[in-house]
Amino acid sequence: MEIAELKENMYKLVESAMGKKKLKAGDIKKHYRNEGIAEDQVKEALKELVDEGRLIYTYFGGSYVEIPPK
Amino acid sequence: MPKKYDTPLLDELEKGPFPSFVTEIKKAAARTEMAAAELGVLERCYREKKTHWKHGGIVGVRGYGGGVIGRYSDVPEDFPEVAHFHTVRINSIAGFFYTSESLRTICDIWDKYGSGLTNLHGSTGDLVLLGTTTDKLEAIFAEYSSRGWDLGGSGSAMRTPSCCVGPARCEWSNIDTLDINYAVTQEFQDEMHRPAFPYKFKFKTVGCAVDCNASIARADCSIIGTWKGNIAVDQAEVANYAKAGMDIQAEIADLCPTQCITYAGGKLAIDDANCSRxxxxxxxxxxxxKATGEKGASILIGSKAPFVVGATLSWVIVPFIKMEAPYTEFFALIRKMWEWWDEHGKNRERIGELIIRRGMREFLEYIGVDPVPQQVKEPRRDPFWFWTEDDLNQKPWEAYTK
Structure with missing residues (x-):
C-alpha cells in the first residue's frame, strides 16, 4: 500500500473507532501488521498524519491517537 | 498587583529547618497572577482535603505526543488565572551541567509565557516548567527549540533519560554516563516524542554501584557501571585509614555483602572472585x-514505583557489556526488549511487570540472552529457568563446574 493510501486508511480507522475505543499507537501497528503492512510504513504514515495535525496524541492514563476536536 | 490569598495551612509548611516550596511560590506570587492563584488553589485543596486539579486530555505541540502535561482546575470560576496550568517538560542536560546563561534563558522565556515556577528537576530528570495555558504552548516550544532545547518525554513513551555526573566529576565512574545518556536520547528520539509503548519506559545511567541516580529503583532500564578486574589495594593507605581511627574490620570487612574481605595483621585482602562489585x-x-581491569556496565530491567504490582527493583539481565560508542549491541538489545513488551504488554503495564507476569524465561529467550547465575535475583528462591531436553543434552552446567 502506498503511504498516501495508508494514511487515508489509517485516518478512517481512527475515525471509525472514535466513541467506541481509544486506540493506542500499538493497536494501530497490530491492526496493519495483521494486514501484512510493514511496521516502518505504518510508523511513517502515523508520523505524517500527526505532523500534519490530522491526528493528535492524547493522554488519559496512557497515550492514545485521536482526531483533534473541531 | 496579584491577588493575595490567606494561606494558614500552607504557612505551616514554611516552618522548620528545610527549604519550603511555599516560600518559593510566594516569591513568584508577588509578581505573577498565576503563581498567586496557584497558592489559592493549593490552600483550598489542603482545606478540603481533595485535589482541585485534573490532568491529561490533549497534550503536546504539533508533531509531538509528549512533553506537555495538561493540567486543569476543576474550580476555574474561582481561580480563572489557573483554569489551565499545564506542565512543560524540557529535556535536561546529561549530568545536569547548565551554564548560568542557559538557566537565565530558560527562566526568561518561562517568565514571558508561564507562571515563572520551575522544578529542577522532576523525579524522571526533566527540567520542569509549571503552569501555562494552552494558547501559549506552540510559542513556548518555538522559543525553546530555537535555542537548542527540546521537550522531554511523557505518556506511554520513552522518558527523558538521566544519568549521574559520571567521569565529569567522579573518579569511580566505569563508563561515560554522559555520553551514554546523550546517545540514548539521540537514538530513541522517535520513541520519546511519539508514544507507542504500553506504558512509560525510563533509562537511568550511573557510573558505578554507588548509584547516585538511584537507577536500580527508578528506571525500567538501569545501566550501572562495573568492572571485570581486581580491586587494587594500597596497603600503606590502608594503614593510614587504621591510624586515622577507622575500624576496618567492623566498617569494611564485616559489612562486605559477600564476605570476600579479610583484615589481619594490618593487611587487607580481597577475594576478587567472590566480589559482587x-x-x-x-x-x-x-x-x-581502586577498581582495575576492563570496564563496562551491568544492564538491569524492571524497577518502578508502586502501580500494578507494587514497587520493584531492577533485575540483572546482562551482567557485563562493553558500553562504548556507538553502543550498537546495547541499542539492538533494547529494541528486542521493546518488541516483546509491545507484543504482550497490557495497557499501563511496565516491562518489569510483564516479566513477572509472563516469566523471565520467555523474556530471555525472546531477547536472545542466555541464562547466567547473576540473573538469579534472590538466593534460595525457585529458579526461573526450566531446561528442555535439548538444553540438558548440551550439559550447560559444565561451564560453571569446571
Whole structure:
C-alpha cells in the first residue's frame, strides 16, 4: 500500500473507532501488521498524519491517537 | 498587583529547618497572577482535603505526543488565572551541567509565557516548567527549540533519560554516563516524542554501584557501571585509614555483602572472585582501593514505583557489556526488549511487570540472552529457568563446574 493510501486508511480507522475505543499507537501497528503492512510504513504514515495535525496524541492514563476536536 | 490569598495551612509548611516550596511560590506570587492563584488553589485543596486539579486530555505541540502535561482546575470560576496550568517538560542536560546563561534563558522565556515556577528537576530528570495555558504552548516550544532545547518525554513513551555526573566529576565512574545518556536520547528520539509503548519506559545511567541516580529503583532500564578486574589495594593507605581511627574490620570487612574481605595483621585482602562489585569498600577507603581491569556496565530491567504490582527493583539481565560508542549491541538489545513488551504488554503495564507476569524465561529467550547465575535475583528462591531436553543434552552446567 502506498503511504498516501495508508494514511487515508489509517485516518478512517481512527475515525471509525472514535466513541467506541481509544486506540493506542500499538493497536494501530497490530491492526496493519495483521494486514501484512510493514511496521516502518505504518510508523511513517502515523508520523505524517500527526505532523500534519490530522491526528493528535492524547493522554488519559496512557497515550492514545485521536482526531483533534473541531 | 496579584491577588493575595490567606494561606494558614500552607504557612505551616514554611516552618522548620528545610527549604519550603511555599516560600518559593510566594516569591513568584508577588509578581505573577498565576503563581498567586496557584497558592489559592493549593490552600483550598489542603482545606478540603481533595485535589482541585485534573490532568491529561490533549497534550503536546504539533508533531509531538509528549512533553506537555495538561493540567486543569476543576474550580476555574474561582481561580480563572489557573483554569489551565499545564506542565512543560524540557529535556535536561546529561549530568545536569547548565551554564548560568542557559538557566537565565530558560527562566526568561518561562517568565514571558508561564507562571515563572520551575522544578529542577522532576523525579524522571526533566527540567520542569509549571503552569501555562494552552494558547501559549506552540510559542513556548518555538522559543525553546530555537535555542537548542527540546521537550522531554511523557505518556506511554520513552522518558527523558538521566544519568549521574559520571567521569565529569567522579573518579569511580566505569563508563561515560554522559555520553551514554546523550546517545540514548539521540537514538530513541522517535520513541520519546511519539508514544507507542504500553506504558512509560525510563533509562537511568550511573557510573558505578554507588548509584547516585538511584537507577536500580527508578528506571525500567538501569545501566550501572562495573568492572571485570581486581580491586587494587594500597596497603600503606590502608594503614593510614587504621591510624586515622577507622575500624576496618567492623566498617569494611564485616559489612562486605559477600564476605570476600579479610583484615589481619594490618593487611587487607580481597577475594576478587567472590566480589559482587558493590562499591562499599571502595567508597569508604577511597585512597586505598581502586577498581582495575576492563570496564563496562551491568544492564538491569524492571524497577518502578508502586502501580500494578507494587514497587520493584531492577533485575540483572546482562551482567557485563562493553558500553562504548556507538553502543550498537546495547541499542539492538533494547529494541528486542521493546518488541516483546509491545507484543504482550497490557495497557499501563511496565516491562518489569510483564516479566513477572509472563516469566523471565520467555523474556530471555525472546531477547536472545542466555541464562547466567547473576540473573538469579534472590538466593534460595525457585529458579526461573526450566531446561528442555535439548538444553540438558548440551550439559550447560559444565561451564560453571569446571
Amino acid at each position: 558493590c562499591m562499599h569498600c571502595i567508597a569508604k577507603m577511597t585512597k586505598a582501593l
